[in-house]
Amino acid sequence: MNDKFLRSYRIAPRLAFAQDMRKRLEIDREKTLRVRTLLLRPVALGAITLLLVLTLTLVVSPAARAQVQDWVGQVGGVLFTATGDYPGDNEPVTIAPSEKMSLEDARAILPFTIDLPAWVPEGYVLEETVTFVHFEDGVERIFIQWRAPQKALLELEIEKLPPEESKWLVGLESIEEVLVDGEPAALVRGGWHADTKQWENPEILHLYIPHKGQTYIFSSMEKDISVDELIRMAESLP
Amino acid sequence: MITQVEWLKRLFGQDSAVNWDEVFTIEFPRILNYFRFHGVEDAIAEDLTASTFEKAWSSRQLYRSEKSTVSTWLYTIAHHTMIDHFRARTNELPLDILEDRPERLTLLSPEEAAQRSDEKERLRRFLLLLSERERELVALKYGAEMTNRAIAKQTGLSETNVGTILYRVVTTLRGQMEEEK
Numbered sequence: 001m002n003d004k005f006l007r008s009y010r011i012a013p014r015l016a017f018a019q020d021m022r023k024r025l026e027i028d029r030e031k032t033l034r035v036r037t038l039l040l041r042p043v044a045l046g047a048i049t050l051l052l053v054l055t056l057t058l059v060v061s062p063a064a065r066a067q068v069q070d071w072v073g074q075v076g077g078v079l080f081t082a083t084g085d086y087p088g089d090n091e092p093v094t095i096a097p098s099e100k101m102s103l104e105d106a107r108a109i110l111p112f113t114i115d116l117p118a119w120v121p122e123g124y125v126l127e128e129t130v131t132f133v134h135f136e137d138g139v140e141r142i143f144i145q146w147r148a149p150q151k152a153l154l155e156l157e158i159e160k161l162p163p164e165e166s167k168w169l170v171g172l173e174s175i176e177e178v179l180v181d182g183e184p185a186a187l188v189r190g191g192w193h194a195d196t197k198q199w200e201n202p203e204i205l206h207l208y209i210p211h212k213g214q215t216y217i218f219s220s221m222e223k224d225i226s227v228d229e230l231i232r233m234a235e236s237l238p
Numbered sequence: 239m240i241t242q243v244e245w246l247k248r249l250f251g252q253d254s255a256v257n258w259d260e261v262f263t264i265e266f267p268r269i270l271n272y273f274r275f276h277g278v279e280d281a282i283a284e285d286l287t288a289s290t291f292e293k294a295w296s297s298r299q300l301y302r303s304e305k306s307t308v309s310t311w312l313y314t315i316a317h318h319t320m321i322d323h324f325r326a327r328t329n330e331l332p333l334d335i336l337e338d339r340p341e342r343l344t345l346l347s348p349e350e351a352a353q354r355s356d357e358k359e360r361l362r363r364f365l366l367l368l369s370e371r372e373r374e375l376v377a378l379k380y381g382a383e384m385t386n387r388a389i390a391k392q393t394g395l396s397e398t399n400v401g402t403i404l405y406r407v408v409t410t411l412r413g414q415m416e417e418e419k
Binding site (some may be wrong): 131 | 258262266267271272274275280284287288291295296297300311324333357358361378380381408414415
């Protein structure tokens with residue numbers, strides 16, 4: 001197909017435009033995106049579908065039953081499905097609407113109980129704004145972050161749903177039970193990776209705890225924040 | 239080329255997460271051309287490109303790798319930005335297009351005709367005459383430099399369908415361009 005006339009329509013961005021954009025986005029300063037790429041999210045319908053398929057498979061196939069090791073259950077009151085099947089396949093790409101606001105505004109406007117830990121690891125400073133996200137499946141969450149120079153992001157995610165209703169799809173053998181204030185809580189290591197479609201990077205820690213009828217999830221990287229420190233943060237919630 | 243392991247290690251780490259610098263370097267020219275292949279003028283394409291990256295940057299914490307690759311996510315934002323742009327111009331766009339139809343070029347002054355007969359400008363106007371879906375496919379193929387497979391994944395069309403539509407559109411555009419020479 002002779003499409004040279006179309007290919008020749010392409011242009012390179014003006015240098016000044018590209019430089020201006022970099023400056024506006026502060027890419028050169030930040031260089032990286034501290035995205036929550038591997039953080040977990042509940043896949044309510046997906047999880048239900050998965051369970052249905054899994055159940056049928058297990059009923060009709062003893063061989064599959066022997067191979068599949070999915071697990072569904074509560075740890076620390078939080079409902080998890082642990083699976084080896086990547087949950088992101090065949091789902092349309094969507095952008096969840098979000099809104100940034102001050103913590104004060106979030107507390108005043110949003111129907112959340114937003115409590116912050118009295119203790120955070122040394123050097124971490126609370127970000128001025130929080131992000132409110134409304135996902136397509138009706139799930140609403142707030143993301144609150146602390147940053148420290150040269151250290152991994154520390155994040156608190158508040159899920160409006162109570163722990164027993166909030167379903168989390170995680171990798172096999174990624175959950176362990178820990179104690180927070182003497183009560184069981186769930187520590188999850190790792191996250192799904194879109195390219196490998198595997199549960200990877202156990203360095204990423206997520207501590208799930210029920211708090212005042214909601215689910216609080218503290219997350220960070222183990223190289224900078226230990227499990228004990230995450231627990232200490234959780235225990236310092238009012 | 240960054241490996242997946244390296245990419246993973248950048249997550250949350252102080253020496254990076256997603257390499258936004260790399261994403262910008264690769265995708266910035268592609269997004270700009272994606273808009274240009276939608277038939278918008280260069281200045282507007284720059285505005286829309288800037289808007290896309292600003293939206294992506296400000297909401298980067300919402301990017302979910304388990305849902306899509308960074309580029310898929312970016313083009314979803316770009317696509318919505320494009321729709322918003324044309325929606326805002328709904329009332330004026332048809333008139334613009336009609337006014338600027340190539341067959342009317344002969345009615346223009348010699349200076350205007352000479353200016354507008356510029357091949358790239360003519361192609362831009364032919365692009366505007368395509369249907370929205372055709373333009374989107376051309377923009378993803380030639381602006382964003384996606385493969386037919388990637389376009390299929392992005393748009394929800396089958397790969398065969400993408401190839402067929404693109405073949406037809408390119409043939410039509412080439413015919414129109416040659417006819418005007």
